[in-house]
Amino acid sequence: MPPAASPGSRTVVVVVQDRCTKEQPPMERGQSHGDDTVGAAPWVPAPRDPVPGRIPLAVVVVGADGRISHWSSGARRLFGPTREEAVGACAVDLMPVTGALGTKEWDGREDGPEEGHGPGLEASLVGATSYPTAGRARMADTGTAALDVLWWAYPLVGPGAERLLVLAADAAQVHRGQGSDERFVPAFALHTDFPGSADLARRLPEILPSMSPQESARIVSQVLELGYPVLEISQQERFPVTPDWGVPRRVERRTRLLRAARAVADDPQAAAAAAAELESDLEYAAVRERLEFLNEVSGRIGSSLDLARTIQEVSEAVVPRFTDVAGTYLREQVVAGEGFPDGPPDAMTMWHRVAVEHNDEPGRWDDVVPVGESMTFPVQTPFFQCMTTGQPVLVPRISDEMGNAIAAQFEKRDISPLINGRSLLVVPLKARNVVLGFMILLRHPERTEFHDMDRVTGAELAARAGLVLDNARMYTFQENVAETLQDSMLPQIAPRMAGCDTATRYLPGTRLGRVGGDWFDTIKLPGSRTALVVGDVMGHGLNSAAMMGQLRTAVQTMAAIDMHPAQLLRGLDDLAQRLGDNYLATCLYAVYDPIGQRLTLANAGHIPPVLVRAVDGRSELLRLPTGAPIGVGGVAFEAVTVPVAPGDRLVLCTDGLVEVRGEDIGVGLAALAESAAHPAASMDDACDAIIRALNVTGDRKDDVALLMARLNGITPDAVAEWRLAIDPREVSRARRLTGRQLADWGLGSSAETAQLMVSEVVTNAVRHAHTRHVVLRLVRTDALLCEVSDDDHALPQLLSAGPDDEYGRGLRVVSRLAREWGTSRTSTGKTVWFEQALPQSRQVRQVRGSNAM
The missing domain is CATH 3.30.450.40 (GAF domain)
Known part of the structure; x- marks a missing residue:
């Protein structure tokens, strides 16, 4: 440790000041003045004219194992690594402080040194002296120039593990404004060697890492006992090291003007002019600084x-x-x-x-x-x-x-x-x-x-x-609001319909808004059929979403009366024209018959669907009559019937999935067909694979709606159909046929409930049928589907029958016992249907859901 300053030595005191400095009265000779060279680098003053100064400091705490536990923002600015990168790293890898650390030999334990620290040795506090150490070293900087580092290290003792407090500074900050022949050496001196030692002791915690008052006081006492960090210019001239946190430019300008005022102190007129200039300049600088600050904040x-x-x-x-x-x-x-x-x-x-x-x-x-x-x-x-x-x-x-x-x-x-x-x-x-x-x-x-x-x-x-x-x-x-509206309008599609499984994806556009007019839907139809719909209203925003909701409701209404696909699009086009000129949309409507194994499709200006054949995995774009978008008017729509096989997959989507700016849409359709043909473990995985393959990112401008259906079909042995005469005696026959068929399917436990509901529905059909027979159909899937059709177009109503009423209880019985029921008009009359849950439906669902595509 360098010797302490002698009583007759010359000492320069540096007083800690934070960002802003208040005006202070002149001090006695030998004391520091807070308004001189605020924010300037330390320099060697004349012995009788002490001038305070500060330098930026890095504050680091090193643990007993030689690894960094605290890394200040000043350390980041000086050495480069961030706090996240430095904490836990070996200190000697980031700072030139090897003189303050010893080495520890490891015996092959699991907690040995990390790779790159040398075989069997690691820097630690082992062997370190109980006295403070200091040094100066040059180390490679991140730039082209080498970094000249001054450092001070204090061993911290007391409760807990050993630690080392390291302070470091850039020597270039010290040389600023100095001659090249000056000598700067990091050293230590007791705080009592300096005037204003009490102020130094009080401000010492500013350069220490934050900790509890008790621990902070203990560390401060150790630092003051071991010696205050100083820069030694000679063994007789040293000045304390204090942190520079930076000050506003207004304070620097104020300091410069104060110097000018002192320079003319012997001339009263010059002093008065300097004081007036100082006051005016300070006011102007303060206002200008605040305006600059507000403009800077507004820009950020x-x-x-x-x-x-x-x-x-x-x-x-x-x-x-x-x-x-x-x-x-x-x-x-x-x-x-x-x-x-x-x-x-x-x-x-x-x-x-x-x-x-x-x-x-x-x-x-x-x-x-x-x-x-x-x-x-x-x-x-x-x-x-x-x-x-x-x-x-x-x-x-x-x-x-x-x-x-x-x-x-x-x-x-x-x-x-x-x-x-x-x-x-x-x-x-x-x-x-x-x-x-x-x-x-x-x-x-x-x-x-x-x-x-x-x-x-x-x-x-x-x-x-x-x-x-x-x-x-x-x-x-x-x-x-837009997301709530969009979510409320998108259907909650059941993953399993009669004879087909479905999976969907909807990705809202993010560039032009998070709400748009794309939609998809699945609708249950008479005859165990399913309607698959996908549409796209032109434009974005709330208006498009509202139009989408109206058109989707219209599609569901017309599908409920079992309109032919081409006729449904015609009705939708007429509705759009009545609603207004701005209603333009594309739509693809497909009806899947799982018993007849066929698809009937009609297109209104929409992109074609992709059909993936299960037999060989080949995919193809279905060639359909394009048709005009909904709302154009005066254009005929045509329907096409396509035979399908069990296991085939149908992929419907909107153009946001396949359109790429600057490319022909045919490129996107080809990519869609190719990605749809790839095998996947499940329907959801297949949808995700398509999204990834077409590189649908969060920066797309259009919505994406994707509907995939696996056409499982319904085998003939799962369907039973009978024609019943228009005779009340056929009701008992319908009960017997139902019981016998359920017994053949191994569903005898469900026969009694099914027979009761069949009896009520057939009774109603026989009573209201006119010239044709009544058709009873049973379909076994995950549930038992019963359909009774006749040639009467009037739909039955659910009534509240009184004790003396002879009729009106049949549909109420069905609504209580069935899982789901409904009525729909057909081209020849009506169909009343109901679904009955089956005991084994859960097992069937689990087995089918585990099958690979």
């Missing part, structure tokens, strides 16, 4: 309509230039996107902490004020005053008494250590005279207090931030 915020990103931009814009801590709170309705909050806030209003930005050490605020917490604010707090009045609240300095009183209002935690001694400014975030939230701004005790000009600046900042947040809130609200 509002780059996105995402609420979370906007809040983060606002927080990062004010720290550290305007404040040291910024906490942002929003009303829960704003965060949830529920629209504009109703009424003024009160003591019961819930506030959501959405951001906490600070330049303190990491983790200090996380446990006490975690982001994401919802809370109310007590009445007796400055925060409540700001949110109820809508005006900024300024507390120049929070005394211990005031801080403890504020902290006492919060039951869950003690916030007094975070706010005591700090300057406080609370500014409201308003839009249209409604408080959406507020920001809590705090400055370190060493920094200049908030004043009236800061209050005005903070209010203007909050006003601009409030407008940006309101725009983001409105966008979030509209997006939620």
